[in-house]
Amino acid sequence: MPDYILEEIKDLNCEVLVIGSGAGGATVGYELSKAGYDVLMLEEGQSVPAEKVPYTLSESFLKMWRYGGMTLAKGNTPVAYAEGCCVGGSTEINSAIFQRPPEELISKWAEIYSINDFSPSHLSPLYDQAASLVNASRTTGQLGAHSEILRRAGELRNWEVKPLDRGHKNCVGTNHCSIGCPTGAKQSMSNSVLRKFIEHGGRLISNCRVEKVIRSEMLVRGARAQVTSVEGQNQIITVYAKHIFVCGGATQTPILLLKSGFNHGIGKGFRLHPTMRVIAEFDETIDAQKSRLPLYAITEFSPDYRIGGSVSSLPTYGMFLAEDWGARSHMLPSFANMTMYYVMARGTGLGNVAKIPFSKHAAVKYQLSLEDWNNIEVGLQNLAISLFESGARKIQPSINGMKAWHSIDEMITAISYGLPRKKCNLMTIHMFSSIRIGENPKLSAANSFGKIWGMKNLYVADASLIPESPAVNPQASVMALALRVAKNFVQKEKSKHSDEPFN
């Protein structure tokens, strides 16, 4: 992926402006450039091709993660969240797991929010196209002890365990996904869809943050953006466009729209998957730091919660242990015997994204529901029981002040009065639902196909559109919904022009 920084950028014109190059932006840009539109994409972050992928996580935090990975949703218990900020967005630092949400959730959302043409059968071909764009497929060969322990843990309990598809081509298992893929095997946007976008004539400018969308009554005219040169100098440019698609992700899209004067429903309905991690220690050597993250998930309790495996590496162990260093640092020398697993609740609580005056940061809030807490608590118990039965000698949950458990009895005693909620370190890498779609303006910020209410040429196409927590990894849904927005746009524009009389 070449670097698309332009040496000298003047004010620009395009037919379609796409803001953000992640799962949503890349996909919508690709579909529209393929349909013959002149598309310009602006991306705040830099381009990090495979040969320039950092070696360490700390370097990756600075180059590829938004705000160095230091982002927090406030609420009854804070939830640390993460998103990418580079060409390709979060897909450059994600694990590329590709999952479709349960059909019953899709049907439920269509009904609650009155979303047109939003049934499993409408969406299925879009998920198929998204899968083919990133080559979603099984990983063959040895998956490693890290994966096998989770599969065994579920199967011993007779729970449903499913293998996970990933967007990859010949992954060699460097366990580097969250730092950036050094081999180009991960079919992140920069290794897949953005290449096709460029092949179809799409233009992309990196290091370019859009500060404001320019509005004139029911039309948007363009956007003002700040481009940073390779030498670090900033320049303000204006891009004029006939149509704009905002694809900055579930926290940044609402911020940009709010700052540009759009208010109706923006940022409301925000959801995430609250997640609690544990480190499990075994007698046997696992060397999880040398293999891919677990490619199985325990899906028995889906959609309420899912049990899965986290990226396990020295830096991720280090960060986990540093949460309560005094009590946990002694575990580090046993890293070869450790693995990290998680319980991820569906996320039925509610949040919102708001602007902070005079700041580019977002005020992100999420209140866990009682159901969220119940799912995390029951899920944690089930995870611990299954791991102990599979041979774990010790389990350390991500709860400050809580000593590691050495048996099922110890775990049950330790949380017999419930989880100490204020001491739980929750995190998430899945955020959505901040621009809800549907035909009822009281419940939504955009119509069924992502067009912002009251506007004629302003659309959203990213994770913000997923109506509620999907209970599975969201990238597939982001791509499917972006394709849906783009295809509808093309169809509507075609029918508009075919109605126009010839002069």
Ligand SMILES: Cc1cc2nc3c(=O)[nH]c(=O)nc-3n(C[C@H](O)[C@H](O)[C@H](O)COP(=O)(O)OP(=O)(O)OC[C@H]3O[C@@H](n4cnc5c(N)ncnc54)[C@H](O)[C@@H]3O)c2cc1C
């Ligand atoms: C560590 C991690 C692991 C994950 N693992 C998985 C997984 O295995 N499977 C899965 O399905 N999902 C996973 N996810 C989630 C998935 O990657 C996201 O849901 C998905 O990428 C969201 O797509 P998006 O287009 O909404 O946003 P993003 O992909 O985050 O892209 C948004 C882009 O817009 C840019 N942008 C924002 N504001 C502006 C602006 N004002 N001007 C210009 N550019 C802007 C951002 O810099 C960013 O590059 C993971 C996420 C993370 C962080």
Ligand code: SF4
């Ligand atoms: S495990 Fe390594 S080779 Fe495979 S996709 Fe991730 S970073 Fe790339």
